Amino acid sequence: MANIRGALTSRWGPIVAGGIIGILAPVLVYLGNPGNMGICVACFERDIAGALGLHRAGVVQYLRPEIIGILLGAFGAGLVFREFKPVAGSAPFARFFLGMFAMMGALVFLGCPWRAYLRLAGGDGNALFGILGLIIGISLGVLFLRRGYSLGRSRPVSKALGYLMPVCMVVLLVLLLVAPEFGRTAEGQPTGPIFFSEKGPGSQHAFWAIALAVGLAIGFLAQRTRFCTVGAVRDLILMKDPHLLNGVLSLIGFAFVTNLVLGQFHAGFAEQPVAHTDQIWNTLGMVLAGLAFTLAGGCPGRHLVLSGEGNTDSALFVTGMIVGAGIAHTFSTASSTAGVGAFGPWAVVIGLAFCIILGFTMRESRA
Amino acid sequence: MKHVDASGLSCPEPAIMAREALLTAEAEEVEVLVDSVASKDNVLRVGRQMGWMGESEQRDTGGFRIVFRGHG
Numbered sequence: 001m002a003n004i005r006g007a008l009t010s011r012w013g014p015i016v017a018g019g020i021i022g023i024l025a026p027v028l029v030y031l032g033n034p035g036n037m038g039i040c041v042a043c044f045e046r047d048i049a050g051a052l053g054l055h056r057a058g059v060v061q062y063l064r065p066e067i068i069g070i071l072l073g074a075f076g077a078g079l080v081f082r083e084f085k086p087v088a089g090s091a092p093f094a095r096f097f098l099g100m101f102a103m104m105g106a107l108v109f110l111g112c113p114w115r116a117y118l119r120l121a122g123g124d125g126n127a128l129f130g131i132l133g134l135i136i137g138i139s140l141g142v143l144f145l146r147r148g149y150s151l152g153r154s155r156p157v158s159k160a161l162g163y164l165m166p167v168c169m170v171v172l173l174v175l176l177l178v179a180p181e182f183g184r185t186a187e188g189q190p191t192g193p194i195f196f197s198e199k200g201p202g203s204q205h206a207f208w209a210i211a212l213a214v215g216l217a218i219g220f221l222a223q224r225t226r227f228c229t230v231g232a233v234r235d236l237i238l239m240k241d242p243h244l245l246n247g248v249l250s251l252i253g254f255a256f257v258t259n260l261v262l263g264q265f266h267a268g269f270a271e272q273p274v275a276h277t278d279q280i281w282n283t284l285g286m287v288l289a290g291l292a293f294t295l296a297g298g299c300p301g302r303h304l305v306l307s308g309e310g311n312t313d314s315a316l317f318v319t320g321m322i323v324g325a326g327i328a329h330t331f332s333t334a335s336s337t338a339g340v341g342a343f344g345p346w347a348v349v350i351g352l353a354f355c356i357i358l359g360f361t362m363r364e365s366r367a
Numbered sequence: 368m369k370h371v372d373a374s375g376l377s378c379p380e381p382a383i384m385a386r387e388a389l390l391t392a393e394a395e396e397v398e399v400l401v402d403s404v405a406s407k408d409n410v411l412r413v414g415r416q417m418g419w420m421g422e423s424e425q426r427d428t429g430g431f432r433i434v435f436r437g438h439g
Contacts, residue, residue, distance in 0.1 A: 009408060083404050085429070090377060145383060153375030156402075156429070226405050231378065238379065239386060239413065297377040313377070364376070 013225030014232075014247025020221055022254030024214045025118050028066070030262050031206035035273020036122040038255075039066055039218065041300035042103055042112035042289075043274075045318070046325035046334070047202050048172065053192050054326030057334075059200025063176040065208045068169045069215015070301065074223035074308030075166040076216070081224070086162025086310035090154040094358060095296055095313050099320025100327065101351035102292035102300065107325065107334040108285025108344045109133070110274055112300050113229035113293070116286065117248060119275065121255035123267035126275050126282055133283035137290020138233045144295065144359035145238065151297075152364040154313055162310030165318070176208060201274055223305045230290065230299035274337065281340045281348070288351045295355055368396040373406065374430055381406040382413045389417050389435060396437075402430030 008016065025038025037043055043060075050061030078084035106112045109130045111119060116134060119127035175194050183191050190196075197203040205211065221227065225247065232244040259265040269277050276282070293299050296317050298306070303321075306314035328334040333347035371388045373381035385399045397419075401407050407423050410433050414421040419435040426432050 085403060087375070090375070145379065150376065150380055154377070155375055226408070228378075234379065235382075239382065239416075241412070241416065243412065297379070 008221070008224035011243060011246075014227055014244050015250040017218075017221040017225040017227040018247035018250030019254040021114075021218055021227075022121070022251040022256075023258050024218065025114075026122075026255055026258040026262055026264055028206045028211060028214055029264060031210060032204055033206050033211075034201040034204045035264075036119045036124055037111075037115060037201070037274055038118060039301075040111050040115035040118070041067065041070075041304065042106035042321065042325075043110070043115060043201070045103065045300070045322050046107060046328070047197075049322045049325040050197070050202060050329070051195050052322075053195060054323065055329035057329040058195075058202075059197055060202040060329070061195040061197045062202040062205055063172050063194065064205070065173065065176065065212035066215040066218075067304065068173050068176075069212045069217075070219035070222065070304045071169045071308045072166060073216035073219020073221075074305035075219075077220045077223035078309040083223070084162065084310050086157045086159055086312065087154040088157045088161060088312040089152075090313045091151040091362065092313055092316045094151060094362065095317045096320035096323075097354060098292045098296040098358070099303075099317040100324030101347075101354055102289050102296065102317075103321040103324035104328045104333055104347040104351055105137075105285045105288030105292060106300075107328045108340060108348055109282050109289065110276065110335050112289070114251075114299070114301055117229065117252050118255055119272070121252050122259050122272075123265045124272040124275055125267065125269040126272060126277055126279065129279040129282040130286045133286030134230075134290040135233055136283075137287040137292075138230060138294045139237055140287070140291045141294025141359070142234060142237050148363055149295070149359050150364035151295075151313075151362055154311070157312065159310075161312055165307045165312070165315040173212070219305060219308060222301060223308065226302075227305075228298050228302040230293040231302065233290075234294055276335055276337055276339045278335075278339050281335070281344060284348050285335070285344070288348050288355065291355045291359075292351065295358060368398055371397065371399045373410070374400050374402045378405065378409065382409045385410045385413050385433075386417070389414060389419055392435075397435040399433045399435070400426070400430060401433065402428070404431075407431040407433060
């Protein structure tokens with residue numbers, strides 16, 4: 001166990017984690033997940049929002065076990081390695097809104113940073129614009145960090161509060177498996193409480209136990225190695241530290257090779273799976289997402305892991321992302337393969353304004 | 368000794384604060400307080416990259432106290 005601990009927390013950690021994620025994600029696509037969407041924290045939380053009835057987009061409703069697995073895998077790692085530390089109190093309401101706008105930005109591009117890199121590894125040229133936007137957004141976040149931006153200190157809280165989010169994930173798993181149905185309309189449409197897409201990306205998923213197992217493995221690895229796709233770019237810009245970036249490069253490399261082996265690599269811009277070619281908004285959507293993730297301290301996968309470790313401020317960020325997904329679809333700000341949603345640009349502009357105001361106004365005495 | 372209290376602050380603030388303190392410290396000792404293993408590892412790595420020797424010890428409160436000595 002000591003050797004595992006040593007290897008994963010060493011400089012090889014992110015490389016190992018990225019490599020394993022890079023192999024497992026395309027395998028999930030092979031086993032039924034949507035194209036280039038082996039793992040997408042934003043898309044999957046959006047699917048969970050749909051499954052819970054937080055939006056009515058029938059094609060994206062499914063309680064994704066990958067999200068449940070990542071959080072619970074991190075929870076398990078935290079308990080085993082004594083890093084489970086429930087905390088709370090660092091500008092929770094701000095974090096909720098950061099989560100909301102991060103999700104709205106990601107849904108304009110149709111992917112979180114994990115998926116941006118996986119799309120690239122699948123040959124999707126549109127991802128180049130998303131990654132460009134991500135880098136711009138993270139750079140803006142770094143400017144604020146350098147000026148002294150801070151969401152303030154958290155403090156330790158009871159173990160019970162720390163267990164709450166992991167318990168919520170177990171509840172979601174039970175709901176996935178039990179699939180309760182309260183009734184149907186006259187036309188035969190289910191009325192909930194849990195919805196399952198019958199067509200579209202929400203209906204495309206690997207077998208739940210495999211998706212859950214992959215999520216658990218990724219959550220464990222990501223917790224041990226502090227894997228973070230936003231920290232990867234941020235730390236390079238902020239401190240010339242490539243430690244986390246090596247993990248992202250490893251992810252892209254291994255995913256690329258796995259896609260080739262599985263016949264899932266298709267280079268191009270048009271007709272890419274769950275993607276669109278509106279490059280201005282592919283870029284600007286991810287500028288918003290990158291900025292919001294940086295102001296919140298990490299990529300959405302990292303926040304799932306931190307939630308599993310008992311960080312309730314991150315849990316509120318995750319909750320904000322799920323609620324944000326509901327709003328994104330109800331208010332037509334989310335994109336589709338046809339292009340940007342009717343109010344997608346509004347969401348990006350409002351979100352950027354929020355993040356910029358937050359960046360200028362949030363400080364903490366750093367004596 | 369220069370004191371930096373990064374307790375309760377989330378990534379990347381402890382690393383940023385440690386870096387700023389080490390940049391302006393010259394030959395002094397620098398003490399950094401953090402409250403998670405990840406922050407401790409990040410701060411130690413920052414110091415190592417800047418050529419400082421760092422040692423950490425656990426605090427009673429469950430966090431860590433890192434002391435950097437002598438620019439290496």
